[in-house]
Amino acid sequence: MQVVALAGGIGGARFLRGLLAHLDAAAVAAEVTVIGNTADDIVLHGLHVSPDLDTVMYTLGGGIHPEQGWGRAEDTRSVQKELTAYGEGPEWFALGDRDIATHLVRTRLLSEGATLSEATAVLCERWRPGVRLLPMSDDPVTTHVTIADPSTADGTRTLHFQEYWVRLGAPDALAVIPVGADKAAPAPGVCEAIGSADVVLLPPSNPVVSIGTILAVPGISEALAATPAPVVGLSPIIGGAPVRGMADKMLAAIGVPTSAAAVALHYGARRAGGLLDGWLVDSGDAASVATVEAAGIRCRAVPLLMRDLAASAAMAAEALTLAAVVAGR
Amino acid sequence: MQVVALAGGIGGARFLRGLLAHLDAAAVAAEVTVIGNTADDIVLHGLHVSPDLDTVMYTLGGGIHPEQGWGRAEDTRSVQKELTAYGEGPEWFALGDRDIATHLVRTRLLSEGATLSEATAVLCERWRPGVRLLPMSDDPVTTHVTIADPSTADGTRTLHFQEYWVRLGAPDALAVIPVGADKAAPAPGVCEAIGSADVVLLPPSNPVVSIGTILAVPGISEALAATPAPVVGLSPIIGGAPVRGMADKMLAAIGVPTSAAAVALHYGARRAGGLLDGWLVDSGDAASVATVEAAGIRCRAVPLLMRDLAASAAMAAEALTLAAVVAGR
Numbered sequence: 001m002q003v004v005a006l007a008g009g010i011g012g013a014r015f016l017r018g019l020l021a022h023l024d025a026a027a028v029a030a031e032v033t034v035i036g037n038t039a040d041d042i043v044l045h046g047l048h049v050s051p052d053l054d055t056v057m058y059t060l061g062g063g064i065h066p067e068q069g070w071g072r073a074e075d076t077r078s079v080q081k082e083l084t085a086y087g088e089g090p091e092w093f094a095l096g097d098r099d100i101a102t103h104l105v106r107t108r109l110l111s112e113g114a115t116l117s118e119a120t121a122v123l124c125e126r127w128r129p130g131v132r133l134l135p136m137s138d139d140p141v142t143t144h145v146t147i148a149d150p151s152t153a154d155g156t157r158t159l160h161f162q163e164y165w166v167r168l169g170a171p172d173a174l175a176v177i178p179v180g181a182d183k184a185a186p187a188p189g190v191c192e193a194i195g196s197a198d199v200v201l202l203p204p205s206n207p208v209v210s211i212g213t214i215l216a217v218p219g220i221s222e223a224l225a226a227t228p229a230p231v232v233g234l235s236p237i238i239g240g241a242p243v244r245g246m247a248d249k250m251l252a253a254i255g256v257p258t259s260a261a262a263v264a265l266h267y268g269a270r271r272a273g274g275l276l277d278g279w280l281v282d283s284g285d286a287a288s289v290a291t292v293e294a295a296g297i298r299c300r301a302v303p304l305l306m307r308d309l310a311a312s313a314a315m316a317a318e319a320l321t322l323a324a325v326v327a328g329r
Numbered sequence: 330m331q332v333v334a335l336a337g338g339i340g341g342a343r344f345l346r347g348l349l350a351h352l353d354a355a356a357v358a359a360e361v362t363v364i365g366n367t368a369d370d371i372v373l374h375g376l377h378v379s380p381d382l383d384t385v386m387y388t389l390g391g392g393i394h395p396e397q398g399w400g401r402a403e404d405t406r407s408v409q410k411e412l413t414a415y416g417e418g419p420e421w422f423a424l425g426d427r428d429i430a431t432h433l434v435r436t437r438l439l440s441e442g443a444t445l446s447e448a449t450a451v452l453c454e455r456w457r458p459g460v461r462l463l464p465m466s467d468d469p470v471t472t473h474v475t476i477a478d479p480s481t482a483d484g485t486r487t488l489h490f491q492e493y494w495v496r497l498g499a500p501d502a503l504a505v506i507p508v509g510a511d512k513a514a515p516a517p518g519v520c521e522a523i524g525s526a527d528v529v530l531l532p533p534s535n536p537v538v539s540i541g542t543i544l545a546v547p548g549i550s551e552a553l554a555a556t557p558a559p560v561v562g563l564s565p566i567i568g569g570a571p572v573r574g575m576a577d578k579m580l581a582a583i584g585v586p587t588s589a590a591a592v593a594l595h596y597g598a599r600r601a602g603g604l605l606d607g608w609l610v611d612s613g614d615a616a617s618v619a620t621v622e623a624a625g626i627r628c629r630a631v632p633l634l635m636r637d638l639a640a641s642a643a644m645a646a647e648a649l650t651l652a653a654v655v656a657g658r
Contacts, residue, residue, distance in 0.1 A: 046437035078405050082430030086455050097426050101411030108375035126415050 001030040004197040004229070006136075008037045008210025009052040010069040010244060011236055011306070013059035015203035018312020020060065020130050022320070025313065032131040033193040035220070037205070038116065039136075039143040039178050039213035042162045044093055045083060047103035048110055051162075052210065053120055053135060054102060061127025063098075069244075072098035092167035117187045134193070136214045139184035143209050145253070146175040161209060170246035173253035176208055181216035186223070194223040199323040201316075202233030202276075204243065204304065207263050208250035215275070224275055230323040231270060232278035234315060235260035238304055239284050261288035269296030277326040280304060280318055298326045330359040333526040333558070335465075337366045337539025338381040339398040339573060340565055340635070342388035344532035347641020349389065349459050351649070354642065361460040362522040364549075366534070367445065368465075368472040368507050368542035371491045373422055374412060376432035377439055380491075381539065382449055382464060383431060390456025392427075398573075401427035421496035446516045463522070465543045468513035472538050474582070475504040490538060499575035502582035505537055510545035515552070523552040528652040530645075531562030531605075533572065533633065536592050537579035544604070553604055559652040560599060561607035563644060564589035567633055568613050590617035598625030606655040609633060609647055627655045 003023075005016060016034060023030045037052045051070060058064040058072060065071045075096030084091065095103070102123060109119040115138040124133055145164040149157035156174060164170060194200060205211050211233075215221050224231060237260045242248050248258040256266045260281040268274020278298040281288055286301035293299050300322055306312040332352075334345060345363060352359045366381040380399060387393040387401060394400045404425030413420065424432070431452060438448040444467040453462055474493040478486035485503060493499060523529060534540050540562075544550050553560060566589045571577050577587040585595045589610040597603020607627040610617055615630035622628050629651055635641040 045433045046440055047433070072411075076405065076407050076426070078426035079408060079430045079433070082427045083433065086430065086434050086452070088430075088434055097405070097407035098411045100429070101408045101415065101417075104374045104376070104408070104412065105415050105417055111375055123415070 001028060001198045002193070002196055003030050003032045003199050003201065004035065004193050005032065005201040005203055006035045006205070006211055006214045007052070007056055007203050008205030009040070009055040012052070012203040012205040012210065013056045013064070014069070014306045014312055015234065015315065016056060016131065017059055018306065018309060018314070019201070019316035021309055022313040022316040026317070033189070033197075034131045034133045035136050035190050035193070035214055036133055037136060037210045037214055039141045039181070039209065040161055041140075041142065042093070042160060044090070044095060045088060046107065047095070047100065048107045049095070049103050050106065050116070050120075050135070053133060054099070056133055057120075057124060057127045057129050060129030060131060061124075063127060071096050075099060090163070090167065093162060115187070117189075132189070132193075134189050135187050136190065136220065137184040137217050138187045139180065141178055141180045141184045141213060141217065143213055144177045144179050145173050146177070147171055147173055165246055170249045173249050176212075176250055176253050178213045178216040181213065182218065184217045186217050186219045191219055191223040194220070194227050194229075197227055197229040199320060200224060200227060200229050200231040201319055201323075202231070202267075204234040204236035206236060206242075206245055206247045206250060207256070207266060208247065208254055221275070225270065225273070230277040230327040231275060232280070232319050232323045232326065233264070233267060233276055234280045234304060234319055235263055235282065235285070237263055238282040243305065259288065260285040261291040264292045264297055264299070265295050271296050278322040280315070280322060298322060330357060330527045331522070331525055332359050332361045332528050332530065333364065333522050334361065334530040334532055335364050335534070335540050335543045336381070336385055336532050337534030338369070338384040341381070341532040341534040341539065342385045342393070343398070343635045343641055344563065344644065345385060345460065346388055347635065347638060347643070348530070348645035350638055351642040351645040355646070362518070362526075363460045363462050364465050364519050364522070364543055365462060366465060366539045366543055368470045368510070368538065369490055370469075370471065371422070371489060373419070373424060374417060375436065376424070376429065377436045378424070378432050379435065379445070379449075379464070382462065383428070385462055386449075386453060386456045386458050389458030389460060390453075392456060400425050404428060419492070419496065422491060444516070446518075461518075461522075463518050464516050465519065465549065466513040466546050467516045468509065470507050470509045470513045470542060470546065472542055473506045473508050474502050475506070476500055476502055494575060499578045502578050505541070505579055505582050507542045507545040510542065511547065513546045515546050515548045520548055520552040523549070523556050523558075526556055526558040528649060529553060529556060529558050529560040530648055530652075531560070533563040533565035535565060535571075535574055535576045535579060536585070536595060537576065537583055550604070554599065554602070559606040559656040560604060561609070561648050561652045561655065562593070562596065562605055563609045563633060563648055564592055564611065564614070566592055567611040572634065588617065589614040590620040593621045593626055593628070594624050600625045607651040609644070609651060627651060
């Protein structure tokens with residue numbers, strides 16, 4: 001079975017770990033291709049940092065910091081302390097020593113002319129994440145967020161997503177812009193994987209700055225619309241709030257209420273030109289199933305909190321079951 | 330008093346620390362300009378590493394690993410271990426975490442268009458080494474060493490100096506080539522500092538791959554020949570052997586015997602078109618004083634082992650005294 005998943009960072013990575021555990025436990029022979037968000041990427045100290053790709057790679061490869069959900073396990077901050085001693089900013093984004101090695105390898109490869117896809121493949125040779133990890137694009141796409149700022153001429157300020165999120169802690173946002181997306185092409189293999197998939201999954205990642213930026217790359221939405229595979233997503237919103245992160249602020253910026261049903265309607269039904277064939281909401285949001293189904297999206301309410309690997313695996317199983325249902329299998 | 334010193338790594342740095350201690354103890358108002366060797370520079374993992382500049386900067390700035398003589402005090406190897414786990418070579422040159430921060434800052438500055446001089450000045454803003462540290466050149470100069478290798482067509486192999494020294498442990502060498510020196514220009518301020526110096530000192534650095542490469546940059550030898558300042562050197566050879574390093578192998582490669590006198594004659598007397606007005610040999614090499622003086626170089630035998638800061642300071646005092654003698658002051 002060919003499985004394609006679009007993924008952001010922590011939520012996507014934890015879901016994928018559950019997916020692999022489920023496939024393994026169910027003895028399903030499957031190839032999983034992960035299309036990773038790269039619009040959170042940032043250059044720090046000359047290093048190309050790809051937070052979402054690394055979170056997926058570390059999580060599936062066994063190198064993730066387990067509580068933090070990002071960065072390397074048992075990492076230290078010697079380099080960062082020294083950079084601070086040199087007065088090198090930004091002070092709001094600290095890189096771990098082990099993590100820096102990853103960025104050094106990636107940056108060197110990119111400087112030698114490798115694409116981000118090629119650099120990611122080299123890094124994955126070590127981590128063996130058990131999936132084919134593809135960046136959404138080899139071209140630079142960068143999420144910028146506009147916030148209110150009375151001190152500027154037009155009353156707004158536009159920031160790199162990392163500054164908005166890590167430095168400012170995600171204040172109310174006026175707009176989210178995937179800069180460069182219009183000129184970006186899907187990375188090699190992305191559209192092919194979608195086209196030949198047996199199922200496409202949308203893990204409970206941020207609908208705007210993770211899944212949304214992937215969909216903003218011209219060609220990817222079209223491939224998803226055209227694939228014969230069912231497309232099933234899992235709500236990152238439970239009980240009207242994001243499980244983690246700042247999806248509420250990002251959804252508000254694009255005018256979408258923070259609810260499991262509203263996100264499904266935002267994605268839209270495939271039969272109506274949208275993205276989704278199926279949608280999973282949390283058991284506590286069972287009341288929204290009817291709304292989603294009324295929009296032409298098959299919907300089930302199941303437990304969606306990824307408390308542990310077993311919970312994530314069960315969610316993956318539910319997603320695959322719903323995919324089989326919508327595919328009429 | 331304007332003092333200019335040409336310096337390699339450990340020997341040069343320890344001498345300079347002694348020089349500053351002496352000047353301070355003697356309450357001599359002096360500005361010291363150090364012209365540092367950059368031909369040992371190497372790019373590792375995409376990072377521009379300047380071992381000699383850093384050894385001077387760390388030693389004078391209080392950040393040096395005291396026993397090792399290079400690298401940072403109390404450093405760790407987290408990044409390097411990870412790079413090794415990625416299969417990233419070379420395995421024979423390990424960078425410390427704290428040290429990597431220095432290289433990150435330098436590399437970022439260079440990638441943004443800064444010259445090596447400018448990057449060095451930025452790094453020195455933190456370390457405040459108490460000297461003006463100038464690279465010999467902002468242009469790339471790289472020492473290559475040719476060794477015998479029966480496995481090749483012509484029976485020789487040519488390596489980067491660091492591979493020759495760090496990886497191979499300095500086997501017999503056939504030639505030493507400062508690649509790029511012919512096209513390099515002295516860094517801004519280098520020739521001006523030499524021209525306006527009251528004294529020029531050659532610390533006990535390697536005569537071939539430290540001092541020799543500095544002299545190989547067109548314009549620097551000419552500036553030394555033209556300066557009104559006395560030029561006084563200290564022998565890095567004591568009792569027919571280098572105090573540290575591989576100067577014996579490097580001297581043999583250029584046909585110079587490993588002796589304090591031979592190095593002086595290799596540099597030559599200024600009055601005969603050479604470099605030196607004065608030369609200090611170790612007390613144990615007092616027998617060579619007559620040979621050096623016969624060549625037109627004023628020579629004294631004094632203790633030259635830098636056992637501690639006091640010993641290095643005493644050597645600096647002797648060098649300045651000899652400079653005053655040859656200047657007729």
